[in-house]
Amino acid sequence: MTVKVTAEPLDPWAEVSTYQQEQPSLAGQFGATAIFVGTMRNLNEGEVVRSMTLEHYPGMTEKYLEKVSTEAAGRWAILDSLVVHRVGGLQPDDPIVVVAVWSAHRAAAFDACRFIIDELKTRAPFWKQETTAHGQRWVEKNT
Amino acid sequence: MSISVKYFASIRERLNRSEEILDTDGIGTAADVWIRATGEDLPANLLVAINQEHARVSDPVRDGDEVAFFPPVTGG
Numbered sequence: 776m777t778v779k780v781t782a783e784p785l786d787p788w789a790e791v792s793t794y795q796q797e798q799p800s801l802a803g804q805f806g807a808t809a810i811f812v813g814t815m816r817n818l819n820e821g822e823v824v825r826s827m828t829l830e831h832y833p834g835m836t837e838k839y840l841e842k843v844s845t846e847a848a849g850r851w852a853i854l855d856s857l858v859v860h861r862v863g864g865l866q867p868d869d870p871i872v873v874v875a876v877w878s879a880h881r882a883a884a885f886d887a888c889r890f891i892i893d894e895l896k897t898r899a900p901f902w903k904q905e906t907t908a909h910g911q912r913w914v915e916k917n918t
Numbered sequence: 919m920s921i922s923v924k925y926f927a928s929i930r931e932r933l934n935r936s937e938e939i940l941d942t943d944g945i946g947t948a949a950d951v952w953i954r955a956t957g958e959d960l961p962a963n964l965l966v967a968i969n970q971e972h973a974r975v976s977d978p979v980r981d982g983d984e985v986a987f988f989p990p991v992t993g994g
Contacts (some may be wrong), residue, residue: 917990
């Protein structure tokens with residue numbers, strides 16, 4: 776189980792591929808991988824969004840990403856999980872987050888992946904600030 | 919007692935500071951920390967963490983605690 780917060784550009788497919796190859800405990804064991812990728816859109820609340828800045832609470836963020844990953848591992852029979860979340864400046868089409876879950880069979884991977892992203896969105900301390908033609912605004916509700 | 923206070927996102931911007939140390943007595947709860955540190959009433963939708971755990975504004979704080987105030991989270 777690994778969680779990462781990064782201010783560098785995120786390539787979700789490379790993250791998942793590299794992580795999977797580097798986990799000897801997964802070799803030969805996983806029959807299912809569920810992956811969720813959250814990506815920045817260029818429209819929110821009816822306005823064109825030019826760019827976005829993601830702020831977080833260093834320390835608490837990692838703690839909550841680990842907490843939800845651990846809770847998922849307690850509820851479903853999963854082999855491993857990976858969460859990588861961006862902070863800093865983003866442009867439309869940039870990946871914001873990747874959640875990957877490996878399990879023997881698909882149901883556990885799907886359910887745990889859904890749980891991790893849903894819980895992350897309500898509990899992990901990240902905040903989005905968007906730049907539109909009218910300036911900057913904080914996103915006030917998560918969809 | 920000494921409390922480390924942190925502010926994030928729209929609250930940090932509005933208060934124009936990200937952290938401060940509150941050295942004072944007579945603080946019982948996270949709500950007391952907010953009122954003493956900012957001089958404001960509690961805003962609607964204010965979230966609080968005590969020592970990097972989600973908490974309620976009515977939760978107790980102790981000497982040396984880190985208390986953070988922020989709006990609803992919007993990650994993912």
